[in-house]
Amino acid sequence: MTAAFSSISEFKSVLANAPSFNEQAFNDATQRNGQLTKPPAALGRLEDIAIWYASWRGDATPKIEHPQVIIFAGNHGVTARGVSAFPADVTAQMVMNFQHGGAAINQLANTFGAKLDVHALDLDNPTQDFTKGPAMSTDECLAALQTGWDAVDPETDLLVTGEMGIGNTTSAAAIACALFGGAPETWVGKGTGVDEAGLALKSQVVGEALLVNPDRDPLTVLGALGGRELVAMAGAIAHARVLSIPVILDGFICTAAAACLERAVAGALDHCVAGHQSDEQAHIKLLTALNKKPLLALDMRLGEGSGAALAIGIVKAAVACHSGMATFAQAGVSEG
Numbered sequence: 279m280t281a282a283f284s285s286i287s288e289f290k291s292v293l294a295n296a297p298s299f300n301e302q303a304f305n306d307a308t309q310r311n312g313q314l315t316k317p318p319a320a321l322g323r324l325e326d327i328a329i330w331y332a333s334w335r336g337d338a339t340p341k342i343e344h345p346q347v348i349i350f351a352g353n354h355g356v357t358a359r360g361v362s363a364f365p366a367d368v369t370a371q372m373v374m375n376f377q378h379g380g381a382a383i384n385q386l387a388n389t390f391g392a393k394l395d396v397h398a399l400d401l402d403n404p405t406q407d408f409t410k411g412p413a414m415s416t417d418e419c420l421a422a423l424q425t426g427w428d429a430v431d432p433e434t435d436l437l438v439t440g441e442m443g444i445g446n447t448t449s450a451a452a453i454a455c456a457l458f459g460g461a462p463e464t465w466v467g468k469g470t471g472v473d474e475a476g477l478a479l480k481s482q483v484v485g486e487a488l489l490v491n492p493d494r495d496p497l498t499v500l501g502a503l504g505g506r507e508l509v510a511m512a513g514a515i516a517h518a519r520v521l522s523i524p525v526i527l528d529g530f531i532c533t534a535a536a537a538c539l540e541r542a543v544a545g546a547l548d549h550c551v552a553g554h555q556s557d558e559q560a561h562i563k564l565l566t567a568l569n570k571k572p573l574l575a576l577d578m579r580l581g582e583g584s585g586a587a588l589a590i591g592i593v594k595a596a597v598a599c600h601s602g603m604a605t606f607a608q609a610g611v612s613e614g
């Protein structure tokens with residue numbers, strides 16, 4: 279399905295009307311799981327993951343053959359406030375690095391057999407510093423949503439969305455604070471490695487951003503405090519929902535973008551699992567608020583979709599066990 283959104287409310291209504299999981303496949307996969315040659319629940323969370331995946335694919339014995347990783351890149355006006363340990367130029371430089379195969383995500387996508395696509399969003403025009411007004415106009419937000427929407431390959435069977443955008447942990451913290459409340463201090467983290475003074479500055483910047491952008495409608499928050507790469511991730515995750523493509527969420531930034539969808543339409547992230555727990559301190563708080571339990575916790579705080587790409591291996595393994603194992607009857611193994 280291709281869609282050209284003329285308004286944020288149209289986007290929201292497409293998301294709200296997206297299909298849910300397939301109950302027949304859920305029931306069939308649950309029944310099959312109980313017949314496989316293992317003690318009940320012996321594969322732990324792998325069993326839940328396989329049943330979740332099967333129910334979204336509408337197939338009780340699915341395969342994962344075409345994972346897609348999409349990285350979106352955006353530049354942030356708020357970097358003028360000195361919120362990152364790195365200069366804003368690094369965003370465009372890393373886009374070149376992705377294109378030449380030199381970044382961590384290139385190696386991880388290769389390792390797990392995923393196609394990697396990179397979309398740079400208007401890098402020459404950073405979003406407005408959101409301590410001065412909304413980061414984006416409605417039209418800019420719609421354009422970024424569309425880029426994300428169109429980036430999803432309808433033939434893919436597992437999606438990872440990642441990002442690159444110097445300054446975007448501040449953007450993600452501002453979004454999380456706007457959506458879930460609490461003090462800015464509880465949402466900011468060290469990002470690329472700011473010191474104590476940098477952390478205090480990030481809290482101050484988030485506080486200012488929330489005063490200047492008082493509207494708490496979740497999709498308005500996304501455009502007012504997000505960067506284009508966050509908006510595009512939300513657009514891609516929404517399109518995956520419409521196409522019944524399961525998604526693995528990455529770290530703090532990806533989860534903050536996704537959280538806007540869930541707050542706009544309850545259940546909008548039911549087709550998503552949390553790939554990992556980022557070392558960005560507020561990520562676990564955000565995951566808990568979304569009722570998502572991370573698959574991995576490896577002290578990573580990179581972004582680029584890296585933690586989610588690693589979790590492709592877990593989801594693939596879970597589905598391979600579920601679809602490939604023999605039942606007790608097939609294998610002639612006695613049940614307990």
Ligand SMILES: Cc1cc2ncn([C@H]3O[C@H](COP(=O)(O)O)[C@@H](O)[C@H]3O)c2cc1C
Nearest residue numbers: 362364441442443444445446447469470581
């Ligand atoms: C070389 C390099 C590669 C990266 N890959 C992802 N990020 C990560 O760091 C940035 C967010 O941190 P902050 O808010 O502190 O700027 C994002 O671009 C994120 O994807 C990177 C950062 C750097 C420096």
Ligand SMILES: O=C(O)c1cccnc1
Nearest residue numbers: 529530531556579580581
């Ligand atoms: O959790 C993340 O996504 C993250 C954390 C720090 C820097 N970049 C990304």
